Amino acid sequence: LKSLPRGVRVKRFRALCARKIPCVVVSRGAHLDDELMAVAAAEKIAVFRTPMITMKFINAATILLEGDFSPTVTEFGSMVDILGVGVLIRGESGIGKSECVLGLIERGYSLVSDDVTRITSFEGRELLATSPEVTRYHMEVRGIGIINVASVFGVGAIREEKRLDLVATLKDWSDMEDVDRTGLDREFYKILKMKVPHVTIPVRPGRDTARLIEVAAMDQKLKGLGRNAALEFNTKLLNLMEKKRPNGVA
Structure with a gap:
């Protein structure tokens, strides 16, 4: 000008x-x-x-x-950062999501959102999750009420946003007709036209749900590095069966 x-x-x-x-x-x-x-x-x-x-x-x-x-959707579930893996924990009301999240926070992991999670798609490449402004850094714990996670556990126990890497659905054991015991059949949960790896965790009294979610996140991290324990075990088993097969048997 x-x-x-x-x-x-x-x-x-x-x-x-x-x-x-x-x-x-x-x-x-x-x-x-x-x-x-x-x-x-x-x-x-x-x-x-x-x-x-x-x-x-x-x-x-x-x-x-x-x-x-960017396109945004609201999912009813809690989001936790576990070793750099963003895990959305879903399930029916009263299934134990908050107790599971508390157990993960006590193990040193970070809360992103509780109960309600906002998920945004960036150019169809990745999903970024955060919490609504009004509930950020807070949790509802039945029998106790609303707690401020940063005040109770420290600022290291919270995170404002995280990429979504895994969806874990908690489901009552009695409502499951079949429980996956090998992990060979991978499941996916679709959000904003993007497929996210999904696992279903059977819940019943005595099971350490937080530990199971933690292991699922670790396994997902290994899969991201190209290591799939289920496929490796299946290949090893097939090779062993092939070696022990009698000559001439097809």
């Missing part, structure tokens, strides 16, 4: 403002001339100034807008 004659500069800026743009951001800490500010005021367009260079501001604004306008 500075390189243009005054009349042309005002005319072009007025044409820009006539497009009903939400605001004008001036980079490098520069100032708009008084006549340009008057045009913006007449069109009721806000003018902001930033010390950032244009490229860096555009990159930062793009990332922020992607987060604000």
